[in-house]
Amino acid sequence: MRPLIEQTRVAALLAVVTIALLGGVYPLLVTAVARVAFPYQAAGSMVRLGGRVIGSAIVGECWTSPACLHGRPSASSYDPTATGGTNLAPTSAVLIAQVRRRIVRLRRDNPHAVLPLPIDLVTASGSGIDPDVSPAAAYYQAPRIAAARGVSVARIDAVIARAVRPRTFGILGEPRVNVLAVNLALAALHPRPGAPARSTRARRRQADAARTRCAA
């Protein structure tokens, strides 16, 4: 019994000491170094426009305006506090019905599209806040964006082409386009459409529309 009590004491003390070191000092030390070395990333890669934070460069958001590049379907309506996928099986009738609906909507919204339907626009992401689309998905939407903004498709294509990020070191991951980056570039190109509505009520209406549109 004596050794057991002694060992329990050791276990408890070691727990306390390691909680202080690994659960306290370690994360605080990482925070301190991160804040000095990479303040932008440590704070969450916040994107500012005119001094106001409008989103995060690494977190996707819901886009509905025809003049903007749209992201992928999201199981969480792009809510970063409820991340996740649909978790639907490849043999799920629900999944197939969802894909069917998305195809109909994409064809309707992009009547002038000439490229084949991109797979990432008909499937929901894993996180629900995927910030990217594939280059194919971006170029697919170019005619719609061009029509909504009254500019040539070539100009939209050029904006997208500048935003394409290739595979890292030529092999890691997939080529991709950050949706927010493209939309910021588009806003700079032609600032009128896609800007936030002025009145609170109109903003709320836009937000409601956004939630239903981006639901998986």
Add this chain to the structure above:
Amino acid sequence: MTAAGWSAALAFFGIVALLTKPLGGYLARVFEGQRTPLSPLLRPLESAIYRVCGVREDAEMTWYEYAIALLLFSAIGFAYLYVLLRTQAWLPLNPQHFANLSPALAWNTAISFTTNTNWQFYSGESSLSYLTQMAGLTWHNFVSAGAGIAIAVAVIRGVARSQTCRLGNFWVDLTRACLYVLAPVAFAAAIVLVWQGVPQNFSPYRQVTTLQGGAQTLTGGPMASQEAIKEFGTNGGGFVNANSASPNENPTPLSNLLELVLMFALGAALTYTYGTMVRDTRAGWALFTTMAILFFFGFAGAYAAEAAGNPLVHQLGVAGANMEGKECRFGAGASALFATVTTDTSCGAVNAMHDSFMPLGGLVTLANMQLGEIVFGGAGSGLYGMLGFVVLTVFIAGLMVGRTPELLGKKIERREVQFAILAVLVTPVLSLLPSAIAVMVPAGLATLGNHGPHGFSEILYAFTSTNANNGSAFAGLGPNRFYDYATGANMLLGRFAVIVPMLALAGSLAGKRAVPAGPGTFSTRSAVFVALLLGTIVVVGALTFLPADALGPIAEQLFLRHGVTFR
């Protein structure tokens, strides 16, 4: 499949292979108490910890003292996290004012982290305070991995030593694993992850109005510090619900590569540590080779399935890989690679939703866990699990040629084989039986996310994953009290019902006299041994799980080919 996808996998594995010898050698030095480059910095801290806690550094333990020390420490860690989860609402660093967890969920989560499983019934970003994340989960990520490494080292000592009953001191091994191995690597990796974009702050969530006028809540927290040890300690419990699929936890293909390397690094290095400590490095490389073969088979299968895509979607006129539940920056290749690695190890972090994988892609993840998490495996648990198979293989080989089986000069007798069988049987018995019970009770079917064979796969996956201490999920299966308690109990048994027999086996081996190898000795470093070991692993895994898998992913694949879907 693309050349880039395969190149990335080969490059990743090349990095792991290059790290194996230096990291494995370093581990051997740490646990043999030799000086390391970090000693000047860490040795004073280490000594101070022993002084404060009353650890006698040179007092070595027998196998059961070692096991009791582990159980005591785990029990205290469990109780601590349970209390933390049940009281977080009243504690500081809770800017979102999250409530206390329910008893069932707190029990499940506390066990989950104590056993290095990190099964996610909790949803981090919407229910856990920053204090819980760092002082609760991050701490457990360190010590549960450290404990796993300590057990592996004790088992290695059992094989290496002769005519002693002592396997080392658990407190010393645990402290050294955390201090010399886990903390420095996690610190460096966390900084790299922040560089790549993983947030590290204590700010409250931020309400923003987007460019288009919508509202969005951006989350924060000390994510990078947790993410680094989550992968390196093969824990896998996400800071957020979507785990490493979330761009917050895993923002770029480069952060993805780092996380992959972190997952495999310890499992691979420990094979070299084994070789070094038993003074037969080629025996260590034989284990490495066996694991590498199993890894590449798994990856090839998963990648092929995911890259081929879903024929039911193709029929609707959209070509391409299976992107449901996957992120654009990763695609089929990096997602299949991550899924293979996370189920080969007992990590269970995910960068894509396994539930939405193609049937054969999902089968790979399931089969990897069914083999017992020995393909590099969890921090420590991979190696001691593999050594169970090694003993079994040596025994079978001995039977085949009619000689007394030997492992590195030590006779393998009834006692050793019994313990090895006990450890090896834990995974099949405790995955299949609870799955069978779950399909027979209403509560087991109440929270399925999918129906048909895939629904069964969700159940089988849940019990296989919790028992193997993996923690990844076919996450369509939702939590309820039945699953909270059943998977919790299964995690406990999956961890300790393997550790105790393996320690007993080590204790038994340590007491034996090593006879010098003769011409008839069966070498555990030859290609023949690798083939036999592979055969044993696959036969044990396949024979026990094939019938169940046939009802799940294999049946689903057949239905898929005929275009059958399920409501």
